Amino acid sequence: DAGVIQSPRHEVTEMGQEVTLRCKPISGHDYLFWYRQTMMRGLELLIYFNNNVPIDDSGMPEDRFSAKMPNASFSTLKIQPSEPRDSAVYFCASSFHPRDYGYTFGSGTRLTVV
């Protein structure tokens, strides 16, 4: 298996623009998580899905952020409009059973909003 695949690896955008981050989880993994990592705040959980259904989105910063999982093999995280404070590395992770097997993380998308 190719692991969790995220695209793009790097994204530079201007403030106010829409940004879409993409994730392909490992086949057979029922759980999908979106995290954001910064030096100041570390890894923060934004939202997670189970069987394509959003279970908890309490970590989503505000209405500018939205996430979808239209099927078991694809998820998106959208920021509209983007702001400089959204600059971070965004990780997608998937799991078959988080407690017993942990997460498999993608390589992340480094977002810079100027």
Next chain:
Amino acid sequence: TQLLEQSPQFLSIQEGENLTVYCNSSSVFSSLQWYRQEPGEGPVLLVTVVTGGEVKKLKRLTFQFGDARKDSSLHITAAQPGDTGLYLCASAISGTYKYIFGTGTRLKVLA
């Protein structure tokens, strides 16, 4: 709110030295995971500990879960430059799959 505190925050040692890093919480862990993250990559799972007092070994790495399940340690024997990275502990908020991560210990092993 459950918080995971890791110490030390930074550690720089010479190749061949031993080291221990710690993960502590004021709450009881249902289980705890350790990850290592290298620059430009996502964290990679090293181990999951579940039972109080549990000890797991992974080559030169020894993981211990406190008897009260409120703390954990990672001990590395004879550190190598390849051990360099950010070590993170993670635990789920009780009754959920919301895993929170500690702030991490950034380890650098010098050749």
